[in-house]
Amino acid sequence: MNRKSMVWSLTSLFTLVAILLSACGSAATATQAPATQAPATQPPAATEAPATQAPAGTEAPATQAPATGGIDCMGAQQGDEISMLYQWSGTEEDNLNKILAPLVEACGIVLKPESSRDQALLDTRVKAGTPPDIAFYNIAQLVQYQDKLKDMNDLGINADNYLDSWKQIGTVNGKWVGLPVKTDTKTIIWYSPANFQSAGYEVPKTWDDLNALVEKMVADGKVPWSMGFESGDATGWTGTDWIQDILLVTKGPDYVNGIMDGSIPYNDAAVKEAYQTYGKWATDPKYTVGGAQGTVSTAFLDAIYKPFADPPEAMMVKQSGFAAGAIAAQFPDLKYGTDYAFFMMPGAQGIQIGADWMMAFSDKPAVKALVAYLSSDAGGKKWAEVGFDLTPNKAGTDSYTDPAAKDKAKLLGDAAAVLADLGDKIPGGFGSAEFKAISDYINGGDLDKDLSDVAAAQAQALGK
């Protein structure tokens, strides 16, 4: 009995100590400081007013002496905290820290980041009234939380550094709520120049050239395409990217914009044709590694490796710019330019992009400093230098150090039109309906039914 009572007493003691520790601990780590507490730590409103009403150039005189490198701290004090929430982790988070390092050094801001790909986290925080100060997410979140987000114009943003098309995409119901901070081009095809050269292939310049090249590869006994849908609950996203790119070739950006605003229903004839064109390649083992089963069950990362393996299993893979990093990680001996490179999808009248959007739930000075920094010349240059994909900030155009990034940036800069991904732009259940439709169709489902399901989701989402 003595041993038992000792065990119980020890555990109660431990529990008590732990409770006390947590009480002290919580005082020290005020992680969820709700936005409402922010005013208490601000200097009187009078000193902030000039900063927010400054003209578009952020070089307006700040109340504090500009810190090193011309970074404007917008009234933020040493030790001000910003709570951030984003989906990035691993190397991505590392890159973000490198990019924000000058800001942290100059203004003494303390960053309190959290990273999660579980959508439940941001949603719970916002609904519970304790949103993070800054979130880096997708357009869907911009639309969903538009009432709680602050207008970028009130946050000291340097709007000159961004093309109008970016501002348009980031504007919801007249309020500019989303600043695009990171972007990646999707309408590109990766291939191995070494393999092309030894087989005598040339990079196609038109859509018909591409078709002819594909047929030639098949005739030579090679498999032209590598495709992979599998990615857990987002299975099918590579397929929907393909469909949108084919539409950019066959119908152009205005048509795709029509789908985005709902004036063109998803089960329109041109979309059906695009699916059939894609299906012809994706379901046939002669054209795609593994045929329909291969397309549907291969993980998207594994599909990227196939054209660059030795011997190559395929000749080309259509994938966003991040593929460069994936190839480098799997094949450390290969060099960009000679062993792997990309060309834009021939005939595409615009570029489809994916982007990460910064949105602000609070307007305290530290947040303003962050927004101002990222949209400034210094921020744009730093982003490009670190090489965290591409930056829409025009100031970064010439600062890329990675050769692949340089080429991608050039492509983006020369693009006739820049479009967001349909699934990112249209809110609600459209995105997952689109993924389901392409996966089902390639797996042998009924195309008309799949398309009408997506059209229904589109109508519901856009309130038509």
Added chain:
Amino acid sequence: MTTQNIPKIMKQGSWVPWLYLLPALIVMSFFIVYPMINTISLSFGNKDGTAPASTTCVEGKPCWGIFEDYRYALTAELNFSSAGALWDSFWKSSFGNNLKWIILMTAGTVGIGLAYAVLADRVKYEALAKAILFMPMAISFVGAGIIWKFVYDYGTKQVQIGLLNSIITSFGGKPVSWLSTPGLNTLMLILVGVWIWTGFCMTILSAALKSVPEDILEAARVDGATEWSTFWKVTVPIIMPTILVVITTMVINVLKLFDIVYVMTGGNFSTNVIANRMYTEMYKNFNVGRGTAIAVVLVLAIIPFIYFNIRRFLEQEAIR
């Protein structure tokens, strides 16, 4: 229930029981009952709780008024054009899948768990044997997802990292796409579930087996009963309450199960389950009304099992 046979121990005054219950009741009311009431009230609203669900009705389509979200939850996946279509769509829907999961996974985990607990009890390396069955529970699902990727991967002629397809191709067969073939894929996912959860059933049933009094078993053996009939006629009746508890718990776990489907197929290719639908509606489609309606349907699905439990509870008390 007969009032004459209540043992004295049970009569301890009318407020003493509440003393024992109060801490648990307070905590549970706060953390589960209150949110559940909140959930139910949201399930009668529209996608962000600002208006009643009847406002989301669409002209020309069926509408259940305030129960509109429930209409979506119950019928969205079904095809009512004919009896045959209804039957097919039911089995491809999340309800059909959950039914398969409940029947197969519960039978598998409880059956294997019980058999294994009994057999492991008789070998000297019992601790090791039980640990190996328990290990999948200790590996969080992050690890389990990767483990099964290496079993089910489709691969190509050149790159084959999936164990099953590697075995098949080495015998000259064609690789099977385990996770995208409708019908087969749900079974494969259930296999993963059984692999993970059998350790759970085994541990609890093992605890129950250990508390079967040794003298009763000895008496049966001395009377000449074989191991097999001792097991069925003596052991099983004694641990039946625990078996029922394990079955009920497994059914509840299966209903809430979401990880396996979410990570491995995302609910595609007819593998969707109710919990995954709830997650999609809440956090992808941002439709709170429908998400909460699905959650309520989930809770209501447990009612038949509550009935069995209460009946068992009463039977047990009657024989005291």
Added chain:
Amino acid sequence: MNRDQINKFFSRIPTHVIVIVTMIIWIVPTLGLLITSLRPVQAINTTGWWTAFSTPPGAAAYQQYCSTCHGTDGKKLPNADLTNPAVVSQVGRSTQLLAVLQKPIDDQPHTGNTSLPTPQEAATIAVYLRGLAGGATAARFTLSNYVDALVGYRGRSSYASDCSSHTQALDLQCNISDVLNPRGMGRAFINSLLVTIPATILPILFAAFAGYAFAWLDFKGRFLLFAVLVGLQVVPLQMTLVPISRIYAQLGLNGTFLGVWLFHTGFGLPYAIYLMRNFLGSLPSDLFEAAYIDGASHWTVFRSLVIPLAMPAIASLGIFQFLWVWNDLLVALVFLGGTTPVMTYQISNMVTSLGAGWQLLTAAAFLSMVLPMVVFFSLQRYFVRGMLAGAVKG
């Protein structure tokens, strides 16, 4: 050995066979993960884990096609010395190697009477040749996944290579203290312990009391309450996040350990009470009658009779509650926040949003599994037979 012993031995064999076969089936998938965690990522993506122990195919293909002329060490032909990097660099890929092999030497086919290797074989031979010439070949096994997982490595290659080339991240010092860095496992392990231990003890405590009440105390509404209890187990976690978060924000419990403990307790109680009630209810009532007649108070009965007898149930509950809280990510993230990381959070942060770096998860899964297995083994001693034997008679 007499007949009885022989009979007993043979009758045991089916049991052993079944148990061992089941053990093998169950452990093979996990074994795959273990072996994978010890392989470099390039190998993980290209060959199955069961090939990790067999000789690389390049060696066999080299023997078949090249060794007769070039010798097993590649040095046999002095004007085609395969250990010379300059020679080998010209046949780095299968296409280059095949091109060379297709050219005749002195009007004779390069490979003589044997046919040319297939492209795949050529690729493996090229890799093998690179090894012959002293080039770096990928190691078969490596501990870098474990090391990277322990320090929460976020770079592009590996912790070991970064440290040796002095290009490590700014907050890493390349010594043992890196385990305690903010993204490493050290601090997260302690945080996980701080979350898990009270969140295991509290529910067991409350459930023991409540289970006893449901099993052995008579009060109005016990059946209804029990029915509700069973139903409460089904309530999905996601439904509780927003209402509780809101209240926590008002009470100031967001971001505190106490908040997480209470949540786990509340959420774990229905199942815990359900299990305890069942176990306690199956104890023979004569036991209690005897004690009661002896004049023991209810509290004494509870403390000295019920709890010791319920140890197997308490042990099972302890194992599983510990496991669920230890492996939980969402609750810790929502109520404790990412700035007080637990192990599951650090692990989920090792991969990028696109899944790059997933090989670290293989090692991290095992690191995270150690403590739950220790708990399992240490609680096994409560699963002993015969606790009730003699209790009634005594």
